[in-house]
Amino acid sequence: MRKLFLLSLVIFLVITAIGVTKVTMVYWPGPESEAMQKVVEWWNKTEGKKMGIEVEIINFSREGFWTKQETMLAAHSPAIDIVFVATYILGRLAQHLVPLEGFNLNPDIFIASALESMSYEGLLYGLPMDVSNHFLYYRKDLMERLLTNEDWKKRYEELSEKYLGKKLSPKPPEEWNWDDYKATAIFFTKKYNKESPTAYGNVLQMKNLVYNVMIWNDVLWSMGGKWFDEKGNFNIVTEPAEKAALLYKELYDMGTVPPGVTTYEFGEANEAFKTGKAFMMIQWSAAYHILTDPNISPLVYDKVAIAPIPGPKPSTHVHSLGVALSKYSKKKDAALKFLAFLSTEEAMRMYAENGGIPPVEPILMSMGDKRPEFPKIAEHVKKYGFVESTRGETMSILKVLSDELTAIWTSQVNVKEGLMRAQKKVEELIGR
Amino acid sequence: MLPLTIFLGFIMTYSFVSTINISLREVFLGYLKEAPFVGFKNFISVLTSKDFWHSMKFSLIFGLLTTLVETTLGFLIAYFYYSYFKNSRFFLTLFILPMMMAPSLFGLMNRILFNNFIGLIPGYLYTFFGIDIDFFSNKNIIGTLVLIDVLQWTSFIVIILYAALMSVPVSFIEAARIDGASSKDILQRIIIPYITPSLITAAFLRFIESFRVFDTIYVLTGGGPGNLTTSVSIYIYKMGFSMGMQGIASAASLILFSIMLLPAFISVKMIIRRW
Numbered sequence: 001m002r003k004l005f006l007l008s009l010v011i012f013l014v015i016t017a018i019g020v021t022k023v024t025m026v027y028w029p030g031p032e033s034e035a036m037q038k039v040v041e042w043w044n045k046t047e048g049k050k051m052g053i054e055v056e057i058i059n060f061s062r063e064g065f066w067t068k069q070e071t072m073l074a075a076h077s078p079a080i081d082i083v084f085v086a087t088y089i090l091g092r093l094a095q096h097l098v099p100l101e102g103f104n105l106n107p108d109i110f111i112a113s114a115l116e117s118m119s120y121e122g123l124l125y126g127l128p129m130d131v132s133n134h135f136l137y138y139r140k141d142l143m144e145r146l147l148t149n150e151d152w153k154k155r156y157e158e159l160s161e162k163y164l165g166k167k168l169s170p171k172p173p174e175e176w177n178w179d180d181y182k183a184t185a186i187f188f189t190k191k192y193n194k195e196s197p198t199a200y201g202n203v204l205q206m207k208n209l210v211y212n213v214m215i216w217n218d219v220l221w222s223m224g225g226k227w228f229d230e231k232g233n234f235n236i237v238t239e240p241a242e243k244a245a246l247l248y249k250e251l252y253d254m255g256t257v258p259p260g261v262t263t264y265e266f267g268e269a270n271e272a273f274k275t276g277k278a279f280m281m282i283q284w285s286a287a288y289h290i291l292t293d294p295n296i297s298p299l300v301y302d303k304v305a306i307a308p309i310p311g312p313k314p315s316t317h318v319h320s321l322g323v324a325l326s327k328y329s330k331k332k333d334a335a336l337k338f339l340a341f342l343s344t345e346e347a348m349r350m351y352a353e354n355g356g357i358p359p360v361e362p363i364l365m366s367m368g369d370k371r372p373e374f375p376k377i378a379e380h381v382k383k384y385g386f387v388e389s390t391r392g393e394t395m396s397i398l399k400v401l402s403d404e405l406t407a408i409w410t411s412q413v414n415v416k417e418g419l420m421r422a423q424k425k426v427e428e429l430i431g432r
Numbered sequence: 433m434l435p436l437t438i439f440l441g442f443i444m445t446y447s448f449v450s451t452i453n454i455s456l457r458e459v460f461l462g463y464l465k466e467a468p469f470v471g472f473k474n475f476i477s478v479l480t481s482k483d484f485w486h487s488m489k490f491s492l493i494f495g496l497l498t499t500l501v502e503t504t505l506g507f508l509i510a511y512f513y514y515s516y517f518k519n520s521r522f523f524l525t526l527f528i529l530p531m532m533m534a535p536s537l538f539g540l541m542n543r544i545l546f547n548n549f550i551g552l553i554p555g556y557l558y559t560f561f562g563i564d565i566d567f568f569s570n571k572n573i574i575g576t577l578v579l580i581d582v583l584q585w586t587s588f589i590v591i592i593l594y595a596a597l598m599s600v601p602v603s604f605i606e607a608a609r610i611d612g613a614s615s616k617d618i619l620q621r622i623i624i625p626y627i628t629p630s631l632i633t634a635a636f637l638r639f640i641e642s643f644r645v646f647d648t649i650y651v652l653t654g655g656g657p658g659n660l661t662t663s664v665s666i667y668i669y670k671m672g673f674s675m676g677m678q679g680i681a682s683a684a685s686l687i688l689f690s691i692m693l694l695p696a697f698i699s700v701k702m703i704i705r706r707w
Contacts, residue, residue: 063536063651067673074461092676208656210674260548260568262657268547275549399674407658410570429675 021334022054025082025323026069029059031286032130032321035356039347047341053334055082066395073326081329082339085126087117087319088210091392098325098332099123105343111378114359117320117387126322127343129351131359133316133381134218135373137273137291138173138280140305142188142197146170155195156187163192163254173280173307178223178247181310185256188279192256196279201256203272203281204248205264208406210398212265214317214388215282216405219244221315221386227397228389234397234426237419245419249409262410274300282309285357288373306376308384318385320359393429400425455682461673474683484684486659487667488691494574494663495643498581503635505582506589511619513590514597524594528587535584535647542580543652570657577649577661581642589634596630597623629703636699640692664688 025040027033040055048054058080060068066089072080073096085093103124105115111131118126146152147170160168160183168183176184185201186192205212220226225240251257258264258272270287272278274297294301308314323342325335341347348358352367357377364378388394400422408418455474457467478484509527517523530538545551546567557563567576600623608618624631646665649655655662655670662670668688672681 070461070673206657208654208658258548259566259570262570263543263568263573263653268543271547271549277549396675399670402654403656403658403670406656407660410657410660412658412660 019052020054021052021331022056023081023331023335023338024056024058024079025338026080026084027057027059028065028084028321029062031355033057033059035351035354036129038354039342039350042350043338043341048338051334051337053337055338073328076328078326078328078330080326081331081335083324083326084321085118085324086321087387087390088214088394088398090118090125090324091120091390092395093324094120094125094392096327097125098327099125100127100325100339103127103340103343109345109360109362111359111361111381113318113381113385113387114320117318117390118322118324120390126320126324127339128320128322128359129342129348130321130357131318131377131381132321132357133285133318133377133385134215134282134309135285135288135306135316135376135380136173136176136280136309137283137287137304137306139198139300139303141303142279143173143305146184146187147172152187152195155193156183159183159186159192173305173310176307176310177312178219178310182247182251182256184280185251186254189254189256198277198279200258200272200278201280202251203264203269203278204251204257204261205266205269205281205283206248206252206257206261206406206409207263207265208402209265210395210402213398213401213405214319215284216244216248216401217317217386217388218282218309218315219247221317222309222311222313224313226386226388234430235423236401236426237416237423241419242415245405245408245415248405249411249415252409253411262406276300285373285377289371292372306373308380314384315386316380316384318381318387393426396429397426400429451682451685454678455686457679459678459682461676461678467679470679474679475687477680478684478687483659483662484664484667484687487662487664490660490662491643491645491664494578494581494645495639497578498585498642499635499639501578501582502586502589502638503631506586506634507593507631509586510590510593510597511623514594518598524591528591530584531587533584536651538584539580539648539651542583542648546576568652570660573653573661577652580648580652581645584648585638585641589638592630592634592637593627596627600626632699632702636695639695643692644688 025036027036037057040057044054065084069080069083070093073083073093083093083097085097105124105127110128114128114131115124118124118128146156153170156170157167160166160179163186164179164183166179168179170184171180181202188196188198188201190196190199205215220241223240223243225238225244227234227236229235252261258277260268264272266284266287269281269283270290273281273283274291276299288304288306291297291304292301297304309316323339325332325339329335345360345363348360349363352358352360352363352371352374357374358364359381361378364374368375389397404413404418404422404425407413408415413421454467456469456471458470458473459467513524533541546553548554548566548568551567554565554567557565566572604622604626605618608622613621643663644665645663646669649661649663650666650669653661655666659667664684668681668684671677671684
């Protein structure tokens with residue numbers, strides 16, 4: 001009897017295993033994978049069970065993520081069925097992906113720029129799951145005081161006249177240009193204003209890292225610059241690029257940022273802000289719920305406000321993170337069925353409720369009570385969003401810029417020479 | 433033993449030959465099949481690249497600094513332990529713990545530990561000594577990277593030298609004492625000459641590792657700002673993966689390999705001569 005039972009169990013397990021198609025999906029560890037894990041768990045218990053398709057998430061480490069995944073794709077590995085993609089690497093990975101034909105993603109639901117950012121040479125390759133942009137985060141309590149306290153206003157005017165050569169009055173951040181940004185940064189730096197409640201006026205992310213260049217691009221675009229000219233040629237030796245590079249350099253040289261900013265990225269900038277050491281920063285939208293959580297940011301959680309990146313032409317880098325189908329997958333049909341499910345509003349809502357930021361306007365607008373930043377993300381992405389490029393060299397261009405810009409900011413090279421070097425390296429890259 | 437040797441030999445030979453093949457082609461990541469043959473063009477690009485020589489200079493300075501500090505400190509600690517705690521394994525085990533951690537993890541841990549706002553070390557320095565220091569500022573970053581390497585790898589030298597000290601024949605020391613030699617004489621004329629091959633081996637191994645440092649520096653600075661802390665390994669990684677120029681990266685790897693044969697040759701000669 002016992003043997004019969006065991007035999008039946010083994011046969012049942014084998015049949016189950018044979019009957020189930022396992023689809024592997026690589027994901028990016030962090031809030032995105034935590035949100036996707038919930039969606040996958042729901043799928044595996046319901047729709048996936050009916051179809052006999054089980055999805056498994058594999059998280060590579062965030063450090064070197066793209067290199068690891070690209071290496072597997074370059075080796076034509078069938079181990080990954082669903083690939084994790086981003087706007088800035090889509091062009092480079094497109095040779096390994098299958099265009100998502102037959103996916104009629106409703107542009108009334110999906111934010112149009114998010115769909116464009118997952119397309120390469122006119123074909124949709126990626127299903128956008130998260131949209132990322134930047135905000136200017138600042139201390140609303142201190143800003144309110146600056147706008148209403150006469151002594152502070154007077155001191156602000158004195159400092160702006162002394163260090164910027166012109167008398168400026170405090171304004172709400174929504175009305176700022178870069179002179180207002182600099183003046184406020186100086187005012188809230190103790191070195192210049194002993195009464196400043198913060199040690200530093202701002203914190204910049206100046207580590208030699210491609211994601212930090214995406215933040216700097218906000219400054220470039222807001223000053224009227226871009227990467228490619230009207231003829232489609234890369235050109236970074238421009239007046240806006242020089243001004244944008246010098247802005248960072250001046251803020252750094254003046255000491256309005258912590259001295260260690262040349263090693264700062266997302267986490268360090270958050271720490272500087274949430275420990276009350278810095279008045280403001282340009283930071284990813286994903287930081288909002290960290291900075292407003294009373295358990296994680298007890299000192300500032302109720303004092304955080306956001307505004308568009310300062311002008312003259314407020315702009316924010318936008319990229320999407322998404323999923324795509326690997327050319328080397330041996331389970332394309334099953335993977336496509338899961339991707340079709342993910343593209344539904346139901347799946348996107350589940351994703352958003354568990355921490356994701358899907359580029360679906362109705363969802364972002366309707367979840368304002370739980371995630372107050374969502375309607376702002378939708379608004380800013382539509383109004384101020386730009387995508388640098390989706391061409392194959394995008395990641396390499398970002399890398400070249402991060403090397404040269406960090407050299408400029410730390411005076412290893414002057415701004416003209418640094419931009420010329422970047423120009424030459426990118427021309428060589430594109431020419432290959 | 434033989435099957436393993438054959439397997440390892442095969443892996444190493446295949447990797448080496450493959451690297452040579454890629455270095456002679458213009459290869460972009462993922463496009464090996466379409467890669468045209470370019471002869472020594474990649475080697476010339478590397479040898480005429482300012483970035484490559486800057487990274488070699490940084491690696492050399494970093495390697496020499498860390499080796500010098502770690503060897504000196506390692507010897508002092510090993511000798512102290514040998515003199516006073518010879519039979520205690522507990523402290524030795526505790527001491528070698530940093531070495532057990534993955535370098536990238538150790539780097540990440542120190543990123544928090546030395547953070548100016550939330551790090552324990554700057555916090556204690558300020559609270560107890562009134563010293564306000566940003567370990568990651570531009571002027572301090574190289575020193576901080578050396579410090580982190582020393583914290584993790586001095587114990588490696590300690591283990592090698594401690595084992596060498598333990599192998600010094602006790603009879604030599606006793607005989608020297610009977611003849612009236614001081615501790616200083618025993619150290620200078622018996623112990624140090626006896627452990628010199630181990631000292632050279634330990635220093636050489638540490639130099640090779642420090643020269644080609646990657647993980648710790650990459651997680652802390654990304655090789656920046658600019659190329660201030662770009663080691664030759666980071667340069668090769670950037671070329672090969674960030675820029676996708678596999679041909680250049682392979683050529684740089686082979687040039688590095690050739691250059692590193694020199695210290696290997698010198699060390700082996702020194703060790704053989706001593707024995």
